Every structure is written in structure tokens, then in C-alpha cells.
Amino acid sequence: MRNSPLKIGDIELCSRALFAPMAGYSDLGARYLARLYGAGLTVSEMVSAKGLIFENKETQKLLDKTEIETPFAAQLFAHEPEILCRAVGLLPEGIDIVDINMGCPAPKIVKNGEGSALLKDPVLAGELVAAAVSGSKRPVTVKMRLGFEMGDFVADKVAREVEKAGAAMVTVHGRYREQMYAGEVDRNAIRKVRDAVDIPLIANGDVRTLRDYERMLTETEADGVMIGRGALGNYKIFADILGKSVRRTEREDILLQIDFLKREYPERIVVNLMKHHVSAYASGKAGVAKEIRDRVHHATNYIELFAIVDEYFS
Numbered sequence: 001m002r003n004s005p006l007k008i009g010d011i012e013l014c015s016r017a018l019f020a021p022m023a024g025y026s027d028l029g030a031r032y033l034a035r036l037y038g039a040g041l042t043v044s045e046m047v048s049a050k051g052l053i054f055e056n057k058e059t060q061k062l063l064d065k066t067e068i069e070t071p072f073a074a075q076l077f078a079h080e081p082e083i084l085c086r087a088v089g090l091l092p093e094g095i096d097i098v099d100i101n102m103g104c105p106a107p108k109i110v111k112n113g114e115g116s117a118l119l120k121d122p123v124l125a126g127e128l129v130a131a132a133v134s135g136s137k138r139p140v141t142v143k144m145r146l147g148f149e150m151g152d153f154v155a156d157k158v159a160r161e162v163e164k165a166g167a168a169m170v171t172v173h174g175r176y177r178e179q180m181y182a183g184e185v186d187r188n189a190i191r192k193v194r195d196a197v198d199i200p201l202i203a204n205g206d207v208r209t210l211r212d213y214e215r216m217l218t219e220t221e222a223d224g225v226m227i228g229r230g231a232l233g234n235y236k237i238f239a240d241i242l243g244k245s246v247r248r249t250e251r252e253d254i255l256l257q258i259d260f261l262k263r264e265y266p267e268r269i270v271v272n273l274m275k276h277h278v279s280a281y282a283s284g285k286a287g288v289a290k291e292i293r294d295r296v297h298h299a300t301n302y303i304e305l306f307a308i309v310d311e312y313f314s
């Protein structure tokens with residue numbers, strides 16, 4: 001199966017390594033870099049289906065994409081099939097794939113029966129996919145976790161339901177909701193989902209290097225790997241996976257990210273968003289990583305932000 005390119009419905013991806021959606025992190029600049037370095041797919045930050053129906057401007061803005069992001073998936077969260085069906089009908093052009101969030105562990109999402117709460121109700125999970133499929137011509141995919149409570153593995157059951165309902169791909173983050181982001185990723189459990197479905201399976205969790213990527217593919221027998229935190233400030237992981245060389249400096253990447261954010265947000269927000277990104281780049285700088293993080297944490301304007309970039313990333 002891995003000899004032919006990975007496909008989501010009829011959409012062929014140029015790589016088996018996909019960039020994960022991360023609210024507050026996978027903004028336009030981060031996604032541009034992921035794609036530039038060779039990620040097979042970029043996904044929007046999670047977007048409220050209700051927010052789309054109410055034409056909330058902030059929600060709509062999360063679906064803006066850069067000119068090189070094709071294919072691009074919009075990730076929606078919802079718990080009512082009818083709302084989801086209407087929301088997918090409102091997606092703008094340029095969205096190639098609809099992804100449904102069944103993994104978010106945040107209490108404010110879970111208490112509404114959305115995100116990882118859907119793992120407790122495989123039938124509703126299937127109904128949501130069926131509703132999204134009926135409301136859109138685009139392939140519908142699902143991103144989930146292993147289960148809700150620790151050890152209560154249900155991802156195989158949920159994956160079967162969503163496949164039956166028409167899902168074109170499923171991504172599994174190898175942790176339970178109860179774990180949030182702590183503990184080890186369970187690659188054996190992801191492997192069990194592989195056996196449960198015929199649609200492409202993407203494995204996710206704690207991949208930071210080419211070696212981690214290869215290990216994830218081998219141990220889970222997945223069709224692809226989604227990389228989130230391990231790609232922040234390290235977008236070249238996507239080039240490494242393709243065996244491709246991209247000649248860019250970290251400084252160029254950081255300045256490009258700032259440029260993208262400036263198009264969308266005022267100074268205060270750009271500086272705040274860049275705190276995460278600059279801290280991620282700092283991880284690779286032995287000896288000064290903590291100093292960079294401390295300084296960027298206190299930055300309040302462009303002058304301070306650019307001073308840090310000039311001093312540590314020239």
C-alpha cells in the first residue's frame with residue numbers, strides 16, 4: 001500500500017508526513033513553512049461549526065490559507081450533525097478536505113460533548129461524519145485519540161463507525177483524553193486501529209525526528225504520520241523526511257512567520273504569537289535556549305522582538 005502515493009479520497013499527497021492542527025500555533029506562517037519544507041497536508045486550527053453558522057469573523061479568519069497550501073483541510077468541531085452539515089456548506093473555496101475534531105481534550109470543548117467527548121459515543125461520531133459527507137463534496141476525515149478514560153480503548157470502534165459513515169481517512173493521536181499531553185504515546189494501540197479499517201490511517205504523537213517518523217510508520221503500519229509540536233521551529237523535518245534539501249536560515253523562517261502574522265493581526269497579538277514560535281526555535285540553541293525564552297516572554301513590541309531575532313538568529 002505504501003508504494004503508491006497517499007490519497008485522501010481522490011486527493012494525492014506529496015508526502016506521508018502531515019502538519020498537525022494546533023490552535024494558537026499552526027497559524028498561516030507556521031503552515032506556510034511546513035508546506036514549503038514538504039508537508040503533505042496542512043490543516044486549519046480547529047474551528048467552531050456554530051461560529052461559522054453565526055458568521056463570526058474571528059472564526060472565518062481561521063480558515064484563511066496561504067497560496068501554497070494545496071491541499072488544505074479545515075478542521076471543525078461540533079456535536080450536532082445538523083449544525084455540522086450546515087457549516088460544511090458554508091466553507092469557502094480553497095478548502096479541499098473537511099476534518100472533524102474528535103480528540104480535543106480541553107474541558108470547555110468536552111463539556112459541550114465535542115472533541116474527545118465524541119469518543120464516548122461512536123454512533124454520534126458516525127452520524128457527524130455522515131452529516132458532513134452529505135453537506136459537502138469534499139473528502140471528510142476524522143482526527144481522534146485512543147479513547148476518553150485511560151485504558152478504555154475505543155478508537156478501533158469509532159474508526160469503524162466513521163469509515164462506515166463515509167470518512168476518507170482517520171488520524172489517531174496515541175493518547176487517551178485523560179492523559180492530555182502527558183505520558184507515552186501507545187503505538188501498539190494505534191496499530192490496532194490499522195487492523196480495524198481499510199481507509200488510510202495516520203499515526204500521531206511525539207514525532208520529533210526522522211528516526212521517530214520511521215519508527216512510528218514501522219510500528220503502527222500507518223499510511224502516514226502527523227507531526228505537531230515536533231515541527232515547530234523545526235519545519236525542516238518535513239524536508240528530511242522527503243530527503244530534500246531546502247536552503248533557508250532560521251532567521252529567514254522567523255522573519256517570514258512574522259510577516260504572515262502582520263498581515264492578519266495587530267502588533268500586540270503578533271508579538272504574543274511569536275513568543276511560542278521563537279521559543280520553539282530556541283530549543284535547538286544549546287546554552288542560550290532559556291535566555292531566549294525568558295527574553296521573548298517579556299517582549300511587548302516589535303522593537304524588542306526584532307532585537308531578540310537579531311541577537312540570537314543572525
Ligand SMILES: Cc1cc2nc3c(=O)[nH]c(=O)nc-3n(C[C@H](O)[C@H](O)[C@H](O)COP(=O)(O)O)c2cc1C
Nearest residue numbers: 020021022023045046143173205206207227228229
Ligand atoms: C497547543 C496545542 C494546540 C492543539 N490544537 C489542536 C487543534 O486545534 N486540533 C486538533 O485536532 N489537535 C490539536 N492539538 C493536538 C495536536 O494536533 C496533536 O494531536 C498532538 O499535539 C500530538 O502530536 P505531537 O506530539 O506531534 O504534537 C493541539 C496540540 C497542542 C499542543
